[in-house]
Amino acid sequence: MERIENDYVFHRDLKKEYPIITHGVGSYLIDENGKKYLDACSGAVAANLGHGIPFIGEAMADQAKKAAFVHTMRFETKALHQLAETIGKMAPDQLNKVYFTTGGSEANESAMKLARQYHRDAGRSQKHIVIGRWQSYHGNTIGSLSAGGDVKRRHAYTPNLLNYAHVYSPYCHRCPYDRQHDDCLSNQNWTCVTDIERTILELGPENVSAFIAEPIVGSQQGAVPPPPGYFEKVRELCDRYEIVLIIDEVMTGFGRTGTNFATEQIRITPDIITFGKGVSAGYAPLAGMIVHDRLIEGLIQNSDGKFIHGYTYSGHPVAVAAGLAALDVYKRERVLDNVIKQGDYLFNRLLELKQKHTYIADVRGRGLLIGIELVRDRELDLLFDPAEKAADRLNGIAMELGAVFYPGAGSIDGTKGEHLIISPPLNAIKKEIDEIVRILDESLTIFKSLERKGERYEITK
Ligand SMILES: Cc1ncc(COP(=O)(O)O)c(C=O)c1O
Incomplete structure (x- = not known):
């Protein structure tokens, strides 16, 4: 009750707490505690040039x-x-x-x-x-x-x-x-x-x-x-x-x-x-x-x-x-040239990640609008139960590690089918693409170890 009384924002999710962003620099957002988030989805595929351009x-x-x-x-x-x-x-x-x-x-x-x-x-x-x-x-x-x-x-x-x-x-x-x-x-x-x-x-x-x-x-x-x-x-x-x-x-x-x-x-x-x-x-x-x-x-x-x-x-x-x-x-800034170059690079790096993680069933997209389909087991073609909110949870882990993706669900039939969109700013550089892939890789590894232990990463932020 106290929280409701002292908080005047009608949040997207009234049960969730959101980091307060104070500023952004290039492909990064920085919160009030100084934590940096690599914006691997340009907000909602909107902040296409990154943040803080005077x-x-x-x-x-x-x-x-x-x-x-x-x-x-x-x-x-x-x-x-x-x-x-x-x-x-x-x-x-x-x-x-x-x-x-x-x-x-x-x-x-x-x-x-x-x-x-x-x-x-x-x-x-x-x-x-x-x-x-x-x-x-x-x-x-x-x-x-x-x-x-x-x-x-x-x-x-x-x-x-x-x-x-x-x-x-x-x-x-x-x-x-x-x-x-x-x-x-x-x-x-x-x-x-x-x-x-x-x-x-x-x-x-x-x-x-x-x-x-x-x-x-x-x-x-x-x-x-x-x-x-x-x-x-x-x-x-x-x-x-x-x-x-x-x-x-x-x-x-x-x-x-x-x-x-x-x-x-x-x-x-x-x-x-x-x-x-x-x-x-x-x-x-x-x-x-x-x-x-x-x-x-x-x-x-x-x-x-x-x-x-x-x-x-x-x-x-x-x-x-x-x-x-x-x-x-x-x-x-000849952004189109960069999209083609970094888009190809990101796509290939994600294909490599697919070899490593059987959670990834498909890598698709064009330019710097790339999606991965997430399944429980690619070899067995086992889907996640929608109630597990797998894409959301994976993104929660990534945010802890300092990158934000665009999770989605229902891609197959409206309820089943989990995916993550990776869509960094169109002027992102190779080093940032590498960091995106590294954090995604680590997030999938943590996701797997939590699944094995039967634990769930709870999304509070
Ligand atoms: C393809 C497409 N059309 C329309 C919209 C709606 O745009 P807005 O949220 O600015 O109203 C979106 C937003 O995500 C979109 O992706």
């Missing part, structure tokens, strides 16, 4: 001193135009208009609403259903949660969720349709794709507004890339049935996977790309969407140029200044 802080302070807030219903800033131009030029050719929000959930809400308005105003007024994918995450607002497929996050709110449809996202390593990847490739009969078409036909194409997917599934599956050719087939289906294709790059955008957008790797042009996290490298709440010319022309012709939507903090000048400064750093 250039970004100063750019934000300069903007705050000049004009901290203008309402985009009546005014704009130069910084807004500059950032939109920079992002528009990074995106695929026909995606040119950039709309800003404060977070990824809002970005996906905006994209799904835009798809709906675009259809409605063009006379396709029945189109309203979004098809999402199981084991995918698009945010925590009611709309984005409805589109996402995170069983645990959805469960508490099932009665409130919108009537959206879901198909499985490909997880060839453990195909939810019990298919073999080579078999799919050789006879070009992909159940994960035919299931999308079946779902569209069942709902009635006249009712389906949008399809939303992460190009590489992040927090819910642990950095799982699609099989080559999957998104080309999805694009064909969306074209055939006039469905807006939204690619959620909130986690993958701005170099995380080795290209500006992961969309470049899946070789399609989406109708909308949503982004967040890395755009400001975590220095300010900033996100948004980049929209295809076709939708913009539709809005101009059929909607009098107006998207019936908007947030108070859309295009917030200080957040936009953070975005501009962050993108400048990415470019100046």
Whole structure:
């Protein structure tokens, strides 16, 4: 009781105590006791340039001193135009208009609403259903949660969720349709794709507004890339049935996977790309969407140029200044080159670790978005019981040792399947990658000895 009375923070977990961070330096966070944590997951795959960069802080302070807030219903800033131009030029050719929000959930809400308005105003007024994918995450607002497929996050709110449809996202390593990847490739009969078409036909194409997917599934599956050719087939289906294709790059955008957008790797042009996290490298709440010319022309012709939507903090000048400064750093420091170099190195080091620890069943990902699947025993293909919270506990041990990873669960079927995402800042150096691997190695060894003794590492921090 005393703790509740003296603590005014509504914590993520009210039963847990969290270290208080006083500052960050590069890839490290330092708490009030001076303990250092190597940020091996960039917070939530957001602090993509590490911590404490004065250039970004100063750019934000300069903007705050000049004009901290203008309402985009009546005014704009130069910084807004500059950032939109920079992002528009990074995106695929026909995606040119950039709309800003404060977070990824809002970005996906905006994209799904835009798809709906675009259809409605063009006379396709029945189109309203979004098809999402199981084991995918698009945010925590009611709309984005409805589109996402995170069983645990959805469960508490099932009665409130919108009537959206879901198909499985490909997880060839453990195909939810019990298919073999080579078999799919050789006879070009992909159940994960035919299931999308079946779902569209069942709902009635006249009712389906949008399809939303992460190009590489992040927090819910642990950095799982699609099989080559999957998104080309999805694009064909969306074209055939006039469905807006939204690619959620909130986690993958701005170099995380080795290209500006992961969309470049899946070789399609989406109708909308949503982004967040890395755009400001975590220095300010900033996100948004980049929209295809076709939708913009539709809005101009059929909607009098107006998207019936908007947030108070859309295009917030200080957040936009953070975005501009962050993108400048990415470019100046040639971060993309580093992602490819360190990403390859980290991937290979994790493959070595897999040889040593039978807890690791799979290493996957692109660039510096890498996931490992954790099982009780790889040789016996024995999974952890979800109640054991294996990934969480492993991360707890790692934090004791001074590194923080991004644990997740439910990657296989919504409940079973444990994974850890390893996603250090995009400018991490080799020495830091080595330290990440060393701490992960030690954590797995400690995890094993505790398991043998039948003891559990209790997570209090
Ligand atoms: C792919 C993806 N989409 C959307 C979101 C939601 O973003 P936010 O938490 O900024 O609302 C996330 C956050 O983790 C994400 O990873």
